[in-house]
């Protein structure tokens with residue numbers, strides 16, 4: 706079996722009375738592209754914040770590259786793009802990229818930055834402009850550019866396509882294909898099922914903090930005898946949770962209890 710890059714077992718997280726994660730298992734193998742799908746409020750962002758130790762979990766175990774997630778070195782090989790990414794308003798695009806790359810111990814290279822901006826259809830003069838003058842889509846592209854420039858083994862992207870027009874979405878998918886070719890691993894969230902279907906090898910449906918499904922987008926459709934992923938998804942979240950339709954061979958200790 707291939708090496709697990711991410712391993713989450715029985716992860717629970719509450720915000721007061723809201724149970725955001727009710728004992729979630731997730732495993733992502735090296736080189737795998739996994740899309741976390743779910744309606745707004747399903748728990749996707751909470752899962753990512755727990756993974757990265759931005760939130761303390763109430764229960765469960767998490768490892769990244771075999772390192773316990775509470776250890777800072779667990780995050781050394783990953784790049785993360787948060788949901789609703791907002792760079793410090795007083796920076797220029799170039800300042801921001803320099804800062805982000807310095808955090809991961811890398812050097813800012815003007816040419817690589819310009820090429821990445823062009824690849825994401827962000828005009829080159831954006832580098833000299835303060836980010837506060839950017840539109841929402843430009844800001845998102847800058848965040849993606851910084852993430853893709855800090856070359857890592859694992860990319861964790863929370864709603865990477867949000868605020869992007871169709872051209873930009875297509876360009877981002879092109880960049881993701883490049884990451885795949887380079888052997889990287891991807892965990893991303895999206896409430897846009899078409900993006901999940903197109904980008905991922907495996908989708909995990911999260912609903913009300915419970916994992917409802919793990920398998921290929923195609924197997925989700927086949928299971929519910931639906932041609933459209935939207936319809937299959939709706940059937941899935943209307944049914945009982947706890948991965949009853951899991952077609953993935955990974956063992957689930959929590960499911961056997």
Ligand SMILES: Nc1ncnc2c1ncn2[C@@H]1O[C@H](COP(=O)(O)OP(=O)(O)O)[C@@H](O)[C@H]1O
Nearest residue numbers: 720723725743744745746747748749750751752
């Ligand atoms: N900081 C918070 N305080 C209280 N409740 C929160 C907080 N963040 C998220 N929640 C709640 O937890 C649930 C999961 O939210 P979230 O992880 O953001 O879902 P998603 O990313 O799938 O839209 C929702 O019910 C949301 O309202």
Ligand SMILES: [Mg+2]
Nearest residue numbers: 749750751788
């Ligand atoms: Mg979210």
